[in-house]
Amino acid sequence: MRDVARIAGVSHQTVSRVINHHPSIRESTKQRVLAVMDELQYRPNRAARALVTSRSNTIGVLAASAASLYGPASSITAIEDAAREAGYYVTVAHLGSLDHEDIVAAIDHLMAQAVEGVVVVAPQAPVLEAISAVSIDVPYVTMQTAGVIEGHELSVDQIAGAREATRHLIDLGHRRIVHVAGPQDWLEARARMKGFFDELESAGLPRTEAILGDWTADFGYEAGRRLLADRNVTAVFSSNDQMALGLLHAIRDARLEVPGDISVVGFDDIPEAAHFWPPLTTVRQDFGELGRRCIALLLADIDGITSPVGEVVQPQLIVRASTAPPPAR
Incomplete structure (x- = not known):
């Protein structure tokens, strides 16, 4: 970091602010520092930063065992895109099964990585039952549920x-x-x-x-x-x-x-x-919109901002050629 500061002609603190997305940095200074970081192939040590700042800038995703299906996969991609725009990383824990022990182990895995919040992309009854039974000491949001865990859900109708x-x-x-x-x-x-x-x-x-x-x-x-x-x-x-x-x-x-x-x-x-x-x-x-709303809701909770429960996302019927009036009989 000190090498980046020296070559860019800025202070060590300025480099730190660029890395942490501080809003007070001028765009020209930010771009100069980022260019030097790229030239030196410098990558911040996330573990070291977390020790200093007590912030990991990481969001955990608890994903269904069938996460390869279009719905869960699209949800995870949307979350990653929205989190990246907000300056957060995403780590995903895929459930091996719906056994209570496996669900709890996946939650423990995310907690051990000091995630600041969790998104649950596993709209299955055993997962939500396990979440209700264990203590998750960070903010969390469940996607695509229907009022099962009050105050934490963001859903498509x-x-x-x-x-x-x-x-x-x-x-x-x-x-x-x-x-x-x-x-x-x-x-x-x-x-x-x-x-x-x-x-x-x-x-x-x-x-x-x-x-x-x-x-x-x-x-x-x-x-x-x-x-x-x-x-x-x-x-x-x-x-x-x-x-x-x-x-x-x-x-x-x-x-x-x-x-x-x-x-x-x-x-x-x-x-x-x-x-x-x-x-x-x-x-x-609209999985993109769902991901954006989900991250906005979660980050508001992480930052201690009181926010209403996420508004239900409305789906849209797309009419193509597979439907027509029934045959005359």
């Missing part, structure tokens, strides 16, 4: 998104609609199934039995083969886009057409959804 998807099918004239649900230990899957049933009830339509799935395209394919035995079904609402992809495959293998014979709606709007055949009608979640 999963119920509203599911209702909108179901209403879209009803408005097209469908009356026999089946839901392919996600695993029920995921709070999002429960909320989407509730939204589906609520909308059916609101429209005065009979409640159809949901098919409980596992988020994968393979399961969607098997579910498609099963539900096609009932030729009265004219539409399917899938709890995510991957299972919807499997449904499209099964329907085509049965020599039926989407949406001519059966309509399909997904959830998430993964990047590939617009390129399915046919392009998939689905519910979009």
Whole structure:
């Protein structure tokens, strides 16, 4: 650090302020110091800084064991981007399982790294139960929950998104609609199934039995083969886009057409959804906005600023070519 200060022609304290993103540093001075740091390939020792300042500038993320799925993966990326803009690093602890001991061990791992706050991207009942049972002595926010841990949640309105998807099918004239649900230990899957049933009830339509799935395209394919035995079904609402992809495959293998014979709606709007055949009608979640709000809420808590519970993020129905009125019979 002293070498950087000497070459840049500034004081040791000025270099320290640049590293710590102090607002009083002039932009020209900041850029000169950063240029010298780059020239010398100087990287601040985060552990040493934490000892001096009692601040690690690190946020921990507790991630679901299925973090490779589009929703959790996109949430983590959004958190990392928002944290980086705020001058924070992110360390991620992936859950090996949903056993209570594994969840507690992952929390302990983050605490041992002196994180200043934690974001929970694991909207599964056992995770939130474990969090409620242990003591987390830093601020934390849970993403995509639905009022399970009061005062700590930031969520997308999963119920509203599911209702909108179901209403879209009803408005097209469908009356026999089946839901392919996600695993029920995921709070999002429960909320989407509730939204589906609520909308059916609101429209005065009979409640159809949901098919409980596992988020994968393979399961969607098997579910498609099963539900096609009932030729009265004219539409399917899938709890995510991957299972919807499997449904499209099964329907085509049965020599039926989407949406001519059966309509399909997904959830998430993964990047590939617009390129399915046919392009998939689905519910979009704004993960970038969710990440920004999450970090803003967490940093306010870290800085001791009283802030209201995060406003629920509203999803958006994206209508493409996989939905149409039911076939005339």
